[in-house]
Amino acid sequence: MSLLRLEHLTKRFDGVGAAVDDLSLSVEPGEILALLGPSGCGKTTTLRLIAGFETPDAGAIVLRGRRVAGNGTVVPPESRGVGVVFQDYALFPHLSVGDNVAFGLARYERAERARRVREVLELVGLGGVERRFPHELSGGQQQRVALARALAPAPALILLDEPFSNLDADLRAAMREEIGKILRATGATAVFVTHDQEEAFALADRVGVLNAGRLEQVAPPYELYHRPGTRFVAEFVGAADFLRSMVTEDGIVSELGTLARQPGCSPGQAVDIMIRPDDIDFIPHPDGDVVVIGRQFLGAEHLYRLRLTSGASVHSVQPATTLYPVGARVRVVANLLHVVAFPLDEGG
Amino acid sequence: MEAPVATGVSARTRVARGPGPWLLTAAAVLAGMVVAVPILSVLLSLANPVHAVWAHLWRTQMVELLGNTLALMLGVGLGSLGLGVALAWLVVFFEFPGRRGFEWALVLPLALPAYVIGFVFLGIFEFAGPLQTALRQVAGPELRLPDLRSGWGVVVVMTLVLYPYVYTLARAAFLEQSPEAFESARSLGRSRARAFWDVSLPLARPAVVAGTTLACMEALADYGTVATFSYRTLTEAIYRVWHGMFDRLAATQLAVVLLGLSACLILLERSSRGRARFTQGRRPTHAPARMRLAGGRALAAAGGCAAVWILAFGLPVGQLLVWAVTVLRRDGLPRGFLPALGNSLGLAAMAAGLTLGVALVLAYALRLRPSRSVAALVRGASLGYALPGAVIAVGVLLPLSTLDHALAAAAERILGLDAGLLLTGTAGALLYAYLVRFLAVSLQAVEATLARIPRSFDEIARSLGAGAGRTLRAVHVPLIRRGLLAALLLVFVDVMKEMPATLLLRPLSLDTLAIAVYQRTAESLWEEAAVPALALVLAGLVPVVLLLRTTGGSNRPGLPAILPGGDPIP
Numbered sequence: 001m002s003l004l005r006l007e008h009l010t011k012r013f014d015g016v017g018a019a020v021d022d023l024s025l026s027v028e029p030g031e032i033l034a035l036l037g038p039s040g041c042g043k044t045t046t047l048r049l050i051a052g053f054e055t056p057d058a059g060a061i062v063l064r065g066r067r068v069a070g071n072g073t074v075v076p077p078e079s080r081g082v083g084v085v086f087q088d089y090a091l092f093p094h095l096s097v098g099d100n101v102a103f104g105l106a107r108y109e110r111a112e113r114a115r116r117v118r119e120v121l122e123l124v125g126l127g128g129v130e131r132r133f134p135h136e137l138s139g140g141q142q143q144r145v146a147l148a149r150a151l152a153p154a155p156a157l158i159l160l161d162e163p164f165s166n167l168d169a170d171l172r173a174a175m176r177e178e179i180g181k182i183l184r185a186t187g188a189t190a191v192f193v194t195h196d197q198e199e200a201f202a203l204a205d206r207v208g209v210l211n212a213g214r215l216e217q218v219a220p221p222y223e224l225y226h227r228p229g230t231r232f233v234a235e236f237v238g239a240a241d242f243l244r245s246m247v248t249e250d251g252i253v254s255e256l257g258t259l260a261r262q263p264g265c266s267p268g269q270a271v272d273i274m275i276r277p278d279d280i281d282f283i284p285h286p287d288g289d290v291v292v293i294g295r296q297f298l299g300a301e302h303l304y305r306l307r308l309t310s311g312a313s314v315h316s317v318q319p320a321t322t323l324y325p326v327g328a329r330v331r332v333v334a335n336l337l338h339v340v341a342f343p344l345d346e347g348g
Numbered sequence: 349m350e351a352p353v354a355t356g357v358s359a360r361t362r363v364a365r366g367p368g369p370w371l372l373t374a375a376a377v378l379a380g381m382v383v384a385v386p387i388l389s390v391l392l393s394l395a396n397p398v399h400a401v402w403a404h405l406w407r408t409q410m411v412e413l414l415g416n417t418l419a420l421m422l423g424v425g426l427g428s429l430g431l432g433v434a435l436a437w438l439v440v441f442f443e444f445p446g447r448r449g450f451e452w453a454l455v456l457p458l459a460l461p462a463y464v465i466g467f468v469f470l471g472i473f474e475f476a477g478p479l480q481t482a483l484r485q486v487a488g489p490e491l492r493l494p495d496l497r498s499g500w501g502v503v504v505v506m507t508l509v510l511y512p513y514v515y516t517l518a519r520a521a522f523l524e525q526s527p528e529a530f531e532s533a534r535s536l537g538r539s540r541a542r543a544f545w546d547v548s549l550p551l552a553r554p555a556v557v558a559g560t561t562l563a564c565m566e567a568l569a570d571y572g573t574v575a576t577f578s579y580r581t582l583t584e585a586i587y588r589v590w591h592g593m594f595d596r597l598a599a600t601q602l603a604v605v606l607l608g609l610s611a612c613l614i615l616l617e618r619s620s621r622g623r624a625r626f627t628q629g630r631r632p633t634h635a636p637a638r639m640r641l642a643g644g645r646a647l648a649a650a651g652g653c654a655a656v657w658i659l660a661f662g663l664p665v666g667q668l669l670v671w672a673v674t675v676l677r678r679d680g681l682p683r684g685f686l687p688a689l690g691n692s693l694g695l696a697a698m699a700a701g702l703t704l705g706v707a708l709v710l711a712y713a714l715r716l717r718p719s720r721s722v723a724a725l726v727r728g729a730s731l732g733y734a735l736p737g738a739v740i741a742v743g744v745l746l747p748l749s750t751l752d753h754a755l756a757a758a759a760e761r762i763l764g765l766d767a768g769l770l771l772t773g774t775a776g777a778l779l780y781a782y783l784v785r786f787l788a789v790s791l792q793a794v795e796a797t798l799a800r801i802p803r804s805f806d807e808i809a810r811s812l813g814a815g816a817g818r819t820l821r822a823v824h825v826p827l828i829r830r831g832l833l834a835a836l837l838l839v840f841v842d843v844m845k846e847m848p849a850t851l852l853l854r855p856l857s858l859d860t861l862a863i864a865v866y867q868r869t870a871e872s873l874w875e876e877a878a879v880p881a882l883a884l885v886l887a888g889l890v891p892v893v894l895l896l897r898t899t900g901g902s903n904r905p906g907l908p909a910i911l912p913g914g915d916p917i918p
Binding site: 106 | 804812
């Protein structure tokens with residue numbers, strides 16, 4: 001049985017329209033799900049609906065088989081058993097670290113409470129800081145305290161809202177790994193919200209991509225990247241170029257060669273095929289009809305922009321070891337492992 | 349966590365949606381009562397015009413009253429504007445000896461009630477006073493200084509204690525401006541003076557206008573000073589008609605005129621903001637580079653600041669101390685001082701507690717349900733700070749005495765006994781008037797503190813199983829304790845210094861420090877007035893010190909949070 005089920009969830013705000021629009025998805029026990037999308041896509045609102053800070057206008061939320069919102073039922077946040085970690089951590093400044101973590105343990109016996117506080121703080125690698133105050137800790141430590149506080153009452157579900165956006169870039173990667181380890185160690189089920197694709201891929205079992213309040217696709221990161229269900233997902237998750245192509249009996253005929261036909265494409269149909277920069281390879285050739293028209297240094301790699309004969313352009317990632325000048329003539333090889341084609345009438 | 353049974357879920361449903369309806373209802377009723385009752389009862393008095401008195405007033409005094417009131421307001425407004433902006437400009441844009449000290453010392457005059465500095469100046473400058481006596485000995489017996497008991501005298505003494513409103517707000521505004529604006533103007537070819545005039549001053553306009561409006565409101569509401577100076581204004585006339593002619597209806601109708609003037613002030617201030625935006629959205633990155641003054645110019649700047657400070661604070665406080673010591677040496681504590689002190693402290697404590705309670709209900713209703721209608725109610729309820737005490741007093745008294753007479757009549761009819769008047773002339777009426785007058789002060793302090801608690805704290809607390817009650821107890825109260833204390837203190841001090849409403853509404857046997865000052869100065873007993881006045885000045889220093897601590901003496905702009913409505917002069 002799913003631990004969390006969202007059924008046709010809808011939330012409208014005055015003057016904005018639907019922030020969350022007919023959203024359905026489920027989360028399995030022990031799973032880490034990322035909600036990914038640009039700002040204003042409704043991902044934070046979804047999180048707040050699950051936590052109980054907002055009431056849905058339509059649809060239902062079922063948590064461990066019990067309806068907590070929808071059909072006139074509204075279980076308040078304090079009775080949901082859902083832990084929350086905010087972007088700004090929201091640690092209570094007047095309470096020590098220990099008291100912050102103990103806040104959700106009001107029903108525990110005193111000794112049991114102290115034991116649990118120690119245990120959770122050990123778990124996040126902060127043993128011995130109970131007496132300190134939040135402002136005396138670094139950003140990364142504060143975040144771990146926030147996580148410990150949310151984990152302490154052993155909630156059914158942990159929600160994290162942009163958990164890493166307040167951290168410096170170098171700390172972010174380390175904390176991502178750290179938090180992932182802690183969540184896996186406790187077997188916690190978690191939903192976290194992010195606009196950073198790398199973060200979602202690194203931490204989540206599955207990623208749900210939201211656009212304008214609608215769920216575009218939910219899938220494991222690999223599948224999301226290589227088999228995006230919609231043009232929006234293809235563009236938002238990783239870089240993508242699109243090449244106008246034609247479906248024939250033999251396959252999809254494109255400027256880069258004929259590719260395997262995809263289910264759902266019928267001969268005679270015009271499609272756009274998705275090209276990732278790592279799908280494209282090229283070698284310099286004086287007679288090549290493709291021209292390098294741009295180059296961007298990314299550190300370990302160079303990102304080249306190539307103009308094809310038709311005038312369309314595609315990107316290609318190459319190791320930074322060799323350098324090709326802008327204006328060079330090249331020949332292009334496409335190695336498309338996964339062919340993704342979008343019929344022209346879909347999207348734009 | 350166990351799933352509650354179905355009934356448990358539905359019983360808790362309401363909790364999740366916000367505060368119980370009782371809180372919102374209570375907030376709405378309270379907010380409405382606070383300001384609507386006195387204003388409506390003042391306006392309703394127009395329904396039965398008292399032609400005889402009114403016609404008499406109009407024929408004989410109205411032109412003088414209105415003219416004097418407007419002249420006072422304009423004079424104090426312009427004086428405070430000029431003095432406040434000039435001083436703020438000096439301490440923010442220039443460096444000269446003593447600047448850091450003046451920066452905070454120039455706020456101190458805010459602690460003096462206008463009626464206190466008024467009587468001290470009369471005592472110093474009157475014909476038999478030390479100054480004129482000394483001058484006569486030097487220059488011969490023919491010498492006469494212009495009489496201070498005149499329009500310009502009132503304007504000068506009130507400006508001396510009201511300019512800090514403009515000074516504080518303008519200084520904060522100058523400091524909050526990013527220096528880049530000023531620097532851009534310089535790089536575009538403006539001189540320092542032109543850059544100030546073309547950029548810094550316009551950017552500070554809302555603050556300057558707000559400060560000037562506050563000063564004007566105080567001038568409009570003043571009773572103690574104009575009475576001491578025998579300068580006839582509307583407030584003074586209300587009191588005279590009320591107590592001298594015992595014509596409450598006529599007094600109330602005079603209050604309508606005063607109410608109209610306050611409304612004009614508020615509208616003027618609102619409209620002056622216009623559509624322009626004045627904030628730059630972020631804190632300045634570096635302090636403005638002050639221009640170092642040298643030689644004669646440094647001397648002039650320091651001398652100017654020193655002169656204002658001595659006139660507005662050093663001289664009056666020094667004179668008060670001299671008088672107080674003389675009296676204490678001669679007679680010991682003045683008779684009636686301790687009871688008056690006790691009454692002042694008691695009234696102020698009760699009013700501060702009551703006001704804080706109401707402010708908490710309103711602020712919470714607004715936090716939990718930030719809807720437009722609740723916000724409008726709360727904003728409306730804080731308009732009381734713009735109402736002169738005299739208007740509030742008559743607005744409170746009319747409905748109360750009507751209610752009282754009805755109660756007495758009912759008691760006599762039903763119980764057959766003469767109950768007398770229960771509400772009128774009790775401390776209850778006075779407390780209500782204080783609530784109306786000072787709710788804004790308390791509300792502002794409470795809201796400012798509450799606003800510093802992010803909403804995510806509430807949400808985290810609830811996600812950890814704490815209901816609304818425990819969230820309030822365990823998260824909010826510890827965090828806002830200091831803010832609540834500030835709210836209590838500010839109202840406490842304001843109530844101690846309040847004069848017009850206290851004079852009109854107090855039970856006859858109830859003397860307070862402000863009343864004691866009034867009665868002694870009415871008889872020109874300056875030395876006897878000095879002891880209670882000094883007690884009021886000491887009390888008045890408390891909010892000023894609080895203000896200085898939040899503003900910081902240095903470059904931290906800070907919010908002049910306690911200023912609007914934090915008025916020291918009744």
